Amino acid sequence: xxxxxxxxxxxxxxxCDAAACRNARTSLEPPRFCAQCARRMTVQVTPSGWTxxxxxxxxxxxxxxxx
Amino acid sequence: MTAATQQSESTVGExxxxxxxxxxxxERGVGLTQDQVLQVLRLGGDxxxxxxxLAHDVRMRWCGPEVEVEGIVSVKTGGCPEDCHFCSQSGxxxxxxxxxWLDIPGMVQAAKETAExxxxxxxIVAAVRxxxxxxxxQVRDGINAIRESGNDINxxxxxxxxxxxQVDELVEMGVHRYNHNLxxxxxxxPEVVTTHTWEERWETLRMVRExxxxxxxxxxxxxxxxxxxxxxxxxxxxxxxxxxxxxNFLVPQAGTPYExxxxxxGPDALRIVAAYRLAMPRxxxxxxxxRELTLGDLGAEQGMLxxxxxxxxxNYLTNLGRPAERDLSMLEDLSMPIKALSDTL
Ligand SMILES: [Zn+2]
Ligand SMILES: [Zn+2]
Numbered sequence: 325x326x327x328x329x330x331x332x333x334x335x336x337x338x339x340c341d342a343a344a345c346r347n348a349r350t351s352l353e354p355p356r357f358c359a360q361c362a363r364r365m366t367v368q369v370t371p372s373g374w375t376x377x378x379x380x381x382x383x384x385x386x387x388x389x390x391x
Numbered sequence: 392m393t394a395a396t397q398q399s400e401s402t403v404g405e406x407x408x409x410x411x412x413x414x415x416x417x418e419r420g421v422g423l424t425q426d427q428v429l430q431v432l433r434l435g436g437d438x439x440x441x442x443x444x445l446a447h448d449v450r451m452r453w454c455g456p457e458v459e460v461e462g463i464v465s466v467k468t469g470g471c472p473e474d475c476h477f478c479s480q481s482g483x484x485x486x487x488x489x490x491x492w493l494d495i496p497g498m499v500q501a502a503k504e505t506a507e508x509x510x511x512x513x514x515i516v517a518a519v520r521x522x523x524x525x526x527x528x529q530v531r532d533g534i535n536a537i538r539e540s541g542n543d544i545n546x547x548x549x550x551x552x553x554x555x556x557q558v559d560e561l562v563e564m565g566v567h568r569y570n571h572n573l574x575x576x577x578x579x580x581p582e583v584v585t586t587h588t589w590e591e592r593w594e595t596l597r598m599v600r601e602x603x604x605x606x607x608x609x610x611x612x613x614x615x616x617x618x619x620x621x622x623x624x625x626x627x628x629x630x631x632x633x634x635x636x637x638x639n640f641l642v643p644q645a646g647t648p649y650e651x652x653x654x655x656x657g658p659d660a661l662r663i664v665a666a667y668r669l670a671m672p673r674x675x676x677x678x679x680x681x682r683e684l685t686l687g688d689l690g691a692e693q694g695m696l697x698x699x700x701x702x703x704x705x706n707y708l709t710n711l712g713r714p715a716e717r718d719l720s721m722l723e724d725l726s727m728p729i730k731a732l733s734d735t736l
Contacts, residue, residue, distance in 0.1 A: 333645075334487070348684055349642060352711045356487035366491045371462040371504045371705035372715070 329362040331355030336362075355384065408434070409441055412669050417449050422629050422670045428622035431666040439658055443697035446665035450698050453672040457730040458722055459635075459701040461512035461547075461677070462505025462715075465708040466493040466533065467526060471518040473586045475574070477611055479644035479709055480518035486646030488709055498533035499540050506544045508704050508715040511732045513537075514547040514570060516708055520587065521552040527560060534564050543732065547607065552591055558598045568605035568634065571595050575610050576620035577627055583614055596631060605634040609679065612663055613641035613655040621663060625670040635701065636674050638664060640681030642710060654681070657690045661697055668698025677701035683713050691718075695725055 330340035332350045334357035344350075354367050358378035365376040373386035408430040415421050423431065434442055470482045470490035479486040493501070498515065505513045515533060517526055527550075534546055548561055549570035561569065573592055574580065580589040600606050608631055610624060628636055640660055643652045660682075668676055678699050682691055695702075704715035722729060 332487075352642070352683055354709075354711060364487055364489050366489045367709070368465075368468065368491050368493055368497065369706045369709055369711065370464055370493075370497070370501045371508075374706070374711070 327359035329357055329359050331357050331359050333357070334362040334364070354386070409438065409445055412445060412449075416669050416672050417445065417452060420453055420672050422672055423625075423666070425622045425626040428625045428666050428670050429618060431669060432618045432621055432662055434662065436658060439662060442665045443661060443693060446668040446698035447696050449668055449672050450676070450700050454675065454700050456727055457700070458695070458727045459512060459675060459677070459730045460508060460510040460718075460722075461514060461701065461703050462501070462508065462510050462705050463514040463516055463549075463703055463707065464493065464498065464501040464505075465491075465516050465518065466498060466529060467517035467519060468492075468709060469518060471520070473520050473584065475584045476648040477574075477583065477614055477641055477644065478518070479647055481647070484647050486644060492529070495529075495532055495536045499536050499542075502537045502542050502544060502546075503540065505705070506542050508719065509729050510704060511545055511730055512547055512568070513544045514549055514568075516549040516570070517551065518708075519551045521554070522550040522557060526550060527557060530561075531564050534566070538565075545732070547605075549607075552587065552595045553598060555598055558595075558602045558604075562602050562604060566604060568607050569599040570607040570637070571599065572610050572637070572639075573608055573624070573627065573631070575612075575614055575616055576624035578623060579614070579616045579620045593631075596633075606631070607635040607637065608633040609635075609637035609639065609677070611639040611641050611681075612660070613652065613681075613685075614649065615652070621666070625667050628667075629671050629674075632674075634675060635677055636667065636671065637677040637679040637703070638667065638699075639679045640685040642681045642684055654685050657686050660685045661690065661693055664694050664699055665697045675701045677703065679703050680707045680710065680712075688713075688717070688721075692721055692725065695721065695727065 330345050332345040354374035355376050360381045363378050365378050367376045375385045377383045468491040469480045469488045471480045474483045479488045502513045547568035548566045577589045704718045706712050
């Protein structure tokens with residue numbers, strides 16, 4: 325599925341400030357916003373991965389989301 | 392060298408601080424004073440390699456070659472009532488972090504992932520002012536489940552400020568170490584946190600120590616503190632005398648008051664690591680959050696050769712680290728053995 329929203333700031337992909345959201349810092353952050361609807365997700369980081377859940381679109385994990 | 396040994400520690404201002412440190416810290420195991428730490432922090436870039444080499448010698452002499460490896464997990468994320476300005480988990484700032492609880496199977500899995508790296512320490516962390524009944528019972532159930540799974544990793548906790556009853560309860564659960572960071576120099580703390588005091592944190596640390604748990608206490612550098620305050624914090628930690636000092640480097644978090652702070656420069660981070668080693672020759676000094684961004688791969692290695700003798704591997708509480716395998720192969724390349732569980736019993 326295409327990503328409509330930035331997972332770091334929740335803005336549309338067109339409106340996202342790439343300098344602020346695609347850098348060394350955000351490469352060390354799990355997604356915070358759902359790429360499909362921009363809802364804030366509930367995120368659990370574990371020693372070897374992360375799980376992020378959108379109340380509408382369900383769960384993504386570090387294993388299913390290879391960047 | 393002879394001149395250095397003949398002078399008292401209070402009159403060393405005119406001498407080269409590294410020559411003094413070699414005699415005082417390396418030979419005699421006496422940590423640097425606040426003034427001396429400040430002199431070290433002000434050394435020019437041309438002295439950095441000498442400083443790191445001395446800090447490494449001090450670590451090898453007073454701590455040995457072993458590296459303690461730890462994994463951490465957040466069991467209660469976000470929604471914290473405190474206003475620690477560096478933290479994305481405060482409910483008082485508009486950060487994107489939502490509240491989350493880790494269930495018992497999740498705790499068991501996190502402890503398993505940690506043990507599989509060869510780590511001997513697993514720290515259970517919660518973003519709270521202090522634990523309530525629900526959190527204490529979650530931690531108790533989690534520890535029991537980790538033990539029932541056959542995992543005998545050492546378990547530490549970081550649950551905020553404690554009452555005496557809670558301290559006793561954690562001891563009884565078998566928690567062997569408690570983390571509670573003073574975060575920064577006493578003089579700088581009110582700029583960083585306004586919802587509780589440095590002294591309240593100290594009080595929890597006092598109770599933890601008196602109850603016989605190992606004290607883990609460090610902080611974050613890069614929060615607008617001065618070199619003087621970095622030196623102040625080093626000696627305040629030395630006075631506390633913790634078993635372990637975790638060193639974090641600020642990673643500015645979206646939505647927090649420190650969102651637009653710059654990360655500190657790599658050479659400054661290394662200088663601080665080495666200075667803290669010279670202030671605390673026998674203390675376990677751990678690389679914690681922010682090293683990936685501040686130091687990169689090369690800087691991490693320089694830190695391991697500049698006074699650090701413990702690391703957190705894998706991910707942090709809300710941010711990611713580099714894969715544990717990268718750190719483990721770095722330790723292998725450096726011929727630094729990972730501390731084994733049997734060594735700690
Ligand atoms: Zn964005
Ligand atoms: Zn969604």
